[in-house]
Amino acid sequence: MAGAANQISRKKHVQELSMEGVEVPDQYISKDPTALIRGPEDVKESLPFMDLPVIDFTRLITSHEEEVGKLREAFSSWGCFHIINHGIESIMDEIRKDAKEFFQLPMEEKLKYGKEPNDLEGYGNDNVALETQARDWIDRIFLTVTPQDQRRMHLWPKNPHSFRKTLQDYTEKATNIIEILIKFAAKSLDLPENIFLSKCGEKPLSHCRINFYPPCPKPELVFGLKPHTDGSVITLVLPDEEVEGFQFHKDGQWYRVRPLQGAFEVNLGDQFQVLSNGIFKSVFHRVVANKEKERMSIALFWNPEKGKGIGPLEELINENRPRLYNKVEDNSDITYGAYQKGTSALDVLRL
Numbered sequence: 001m002a003g004a005a006n007q008i009s010r011k012k013h014v015q016e017l018s019m020e021g022v023e024v025p026d027q028y029i030s031k032d033p034t035a036l037i038r039g040p041e042d043v044k045e046s047l048p049f050m051d052l053p054v055i056d057f058t059r060l061i062t063s064h065e066e067e068v069g070k071l072r073e074a075f076s077s078w079g080c081f082h083i084i085n086h087g088i089e090s091i092m093d094e095i096r097k098d099a100k101e102f103f104q105l106p107m108e109e110k111l112k113y114g115k116e117p118n119d120l121e122g123y124g125n126d127n128v129a130l131e132t133q134a135r136d137w138i139d140r141i142f143l144t145v146t147p148q149d150q151r152r153m154h155l156w157p158k159n160p161h162s163f164r165k166t167l168q169d170y171t172e173k174a175t176n177i178i179e180i181l182i183k184f185a186a187k188s189l190d191l192p193e194n195i196f197l198s199k200c201g202e203k204p205l206s207h208c209r210i211n212f213y214p215p216c217p218k219p220e221l222v223f224g225l226k227p228h229t230d231g232s233v234i235t236l237v238l239p240d241e242e243v244e245g246f247q248f249h250k251d252g253q254w255y256r257v258r259p260l261q262g263a264f265e266v267n268l269g270d271q272f273q274v275l276s277n278g279i280f281k282s283v284f285h286r287v288v289a290n291k292e293k294e295r296m297s298i299a300l301f302w303n304p305e306k307g308k309g310i311g312p313l314e315e316l317i318n319e320n321r322p323r324l325y326n327k328v329e330d331n332s333d334i335t336y337g338a339y340q341k342g343t344s345a346l347d348v349l350r351l
């Protein structure tokens, strides 16, 4: 009987489970003793808050020295920070509105853009590669954004009718911010501004993931997203403005983050750690579920051109700082495999 019940719930999306108010199904509850958390007791309200560094984007792009210094510090000892004064507040509101509307549509409408079971792209829930691994308490839309000729347009929602255009406008502006941050990251190390970008090739690969975390009756048993580092160079996250949930790990401790109105959150990914020969640090982070409230975030993952080998910049290798990582030809398989196993891609790349 239990098996049959599992079969049924396995097909359901988290949003349906949440609305039906059923018990949290087993496959969402972590049982793996080697998982990166010890248990729900270190997840919840007992954790301290920590404000992330706040970078003023307008001050940064006018090469305000103090702001460039703050960026370097944020990249090298946090791997995670907020940016304000970025100038794209109105399109932020639009994409939030369209994405929320999509998740409110009837299931049969959303399933028109549904992903295939072993695919990542489209609307759907968490894929797990291992039976022992718990599913994340999340539904999402995952789409390739660039290169444009690799978009799978049949998976881009047409409902609400403005969705495609809004996503196009939003990701274009968000990409611009990411590329400026990568330039200023180089400047902050006294390197030519295009040095990282040019290593990443002409056709960066970017994916957008709209993360929708429905309320969970027992949030202490699940993760919205398990602890992980992003495999990207940089991830620009449009966080939920009202509902907290994002947590990060620093100096041996997990911290909660309060939402900051109008801000983006930037996560430095593994590939930037590799490119910078370990000067910049990718951030270990996770998302916890909420008992009463749904939460939504929109992540834009920016990666090098597909097949472009990524290794530490020669300029950042010297006697005092020997090469830390191997060059890797295609990081995406390593990253995804590592997430599924609950390990870090950097362990695979480290010399």
Ligand SMILES: O=C(O)CCC(=O)C(=O)O
Pocket: 209, 211, 225, 230, 237, 239, 240, 245, 246, 285, 286, 287, 296, 297, 299
């Ligand atoms: O929901 C969030 O705040 C973070 C999302 C995230 O970490 C991801 O999509 O990789």
Ligand SMILES: [Fe+2]
Pocket: 228, 229, 230, 267, 285
């Ligand atoms: Fe992430």
